[in-house]
Amino acid sequence: MGTTGLAAEPLVAAASLLGATFACRGVRATIVEVEAYGGVPDGPWPDPAAHSYRGPTARNAVMFGPPGRLYTYRSYGMHVCANVVCGPAGTAAAVLLRAAVIETGEQLARARRGDAVPSQALARGPGNLCQALGITMADNGIDLLDPDAPVRLGFGEKLGERPAPRAGPRVGVSRAADRPWRLWVPETAAVSAYRRSPRAPAPGASD
DNA sequence: GGTAAGATCAGC
DNA sequence: CTGATCTTACCT
Numbered sequence: 001m002g003t004t005g006l007a008a009e010p011l012v013a014a015a016s017l018l019g020a021t022f023a024c025r026g027v028r029a030t031i032v033e034v035e036a037y038g039g040v041p042d043g044p045w046p047d048p049a050a051h052s053y054r055g056p057t058a059r060n061a062v063m064f065g066p067p068g069r070l071y072t073y074r075s076y077g078m079h080v081c082a083n084v085v086c087g088p089a090g091t092a093a094a095v096l097l098r099a100a101v102i103e104t105g106e107q108l109a110r111a112r113r114g115d116a117v118p119s120q121a122l123a124r125g126p127g128n129l130c131q132a133l134g135i136t137m138a139d140n141g142i143d144l145l146d147p148d149a150p151v152r153l154g155f156g157e158k159l160g161e162r163p164a165p166r167a168g169p170r171v172g173v174s175r176a177a178d179r180p181w182r183l184w185v186p187e188t189a190a191v192s193a194y195r196r197s198p199r200a201p202a203p204g205a206s207d
Numbered sequence: 208g209g210t211a212a213g214a215t216c217a218g219c
Numbered sequence: 220c221t222g223a224t225c226t227t228a229c230c231t
Contacts, residue, residue, distance in 0.1 A: 035214070049214070051227095059227065076215050077225030083214090096214055127215050172214055199212080 006067040006086045010036035010045055010093045013067070013086035014183050017095055019162045021154035025134040027105035029123050030156075031097055033184040033191045035170045037083070039063070039092035048175035052092035062141045063092040070151055072130070072140040079127030082135050084144060084153065098171070098182070099124045101190045102132065109133070120189040163187070174199035176207050 005016030014036040022029050038047030040055055047053055051060045051073065062071040063085050071083040071094050087093035100123040102109050109122045109132040123129040130136075135151060144153040165183045170176075171192065177200035184191045196203070 037214075051214075054228080057227080073214080074226065076213060076223080078223070079215050081214065098214090125215070170214070174213085195215095197213090 006084065007088055008086065010038050010047075010086055010095060011181060011183075013084070013093070014095045014181070015165060016155070017084060017097070017153075018165050018183055018185055019156055021103070021156060022097065022100055022133065022151075023154065024139075024151040026108040027133050028103045029100035029129075029133065030103055031100050032188045033097075033099035033182070035096040035098055036181040036183070037094050037096060039087070043091055045087070045093055047179075049170065049173040049177075049179070050092070050094075052094070056092070060092070063094050065089055065141075068143060068145040068153070070135075070139055070142040070144050072135065072137050074137060075127060080130040080135060080137055081126040082130050082133075082139075096126055097129055098126050099184070099188075099190045099192050100129055100132075101188070124190050125192045168194060169196070171195055172197050177201065178203060178205075178207055 006013050014034045017031050017034050020031050037050040038045030039052045052063045056064050066089040067086045069085045071085050075081050082097045083094035085094050102122050113122050113132050123132040142149050142151050166186045167180045168182050170182045174197040
């Protein structure tokens with residue numbers, strides 16, 4: 001268990017995060033859907049869809065650091081999305097958290113998301129997940145493995161009970177649109193819907 | 208200095 | 220299907 005999985009390649013790190021626990025500000029949730037992202041063109045995992053593809057910038061700097069840190073970014077000007085940095089320090093890679101099942105603190109999550117939201121939808125979608133857990137851009141760079149951090153990652157012990165994950169193309173990306181780097185726990189209502197980017201080339205085109 | 212395109216979401 | 224809303228990155 002432990003955390004060795006995070007230093008590995010993105011897809012392996014992503015698989016190890018399914019079933020893991022994400023806790024923040026009174027809410028604890030189990031991760032059920034993730035997406036793996038690689039890095040620069042001449043690195044071990046070239047990924048044109050990754051924010052780190054064009055090299056380090058002020059925004060993506062955290063992804064070039066050690067694994068186990070939180071990388072947050074603002075999406076479409078209004079949502080915050082959360083990633084777990086993976087791969088060794090110096091090599092950018094991350095796993096986007098797309099959906100989770102709220103285990104404790106549902107009342108708090110509901111207060112943040114709204115009373116009308118069904119339980120299974122409270123943390124469905126990367127933006128909604130961050131809102132439900134109270135994650136903001138101020139949390140960028142946090143060490144998720146530090147027991148005293150406001151946002152923490154926990155790896156459960158019941159590895160044997162996990163069903164085999166399903167895999168498919170990542171949601172909303174216009175480049176490398178067919179790469180099956182989205183992983184989710186099957187038969188889970190909290191998993192978000194697949195949407196291909198309108199800008200992506202036709203399915204089956206080159207990667 | 209200008210601008211278009213997003214790793215999204217909710218409401219018609 | 221479309222609008223909201225704003226930062227980043229890339230262009231002139």
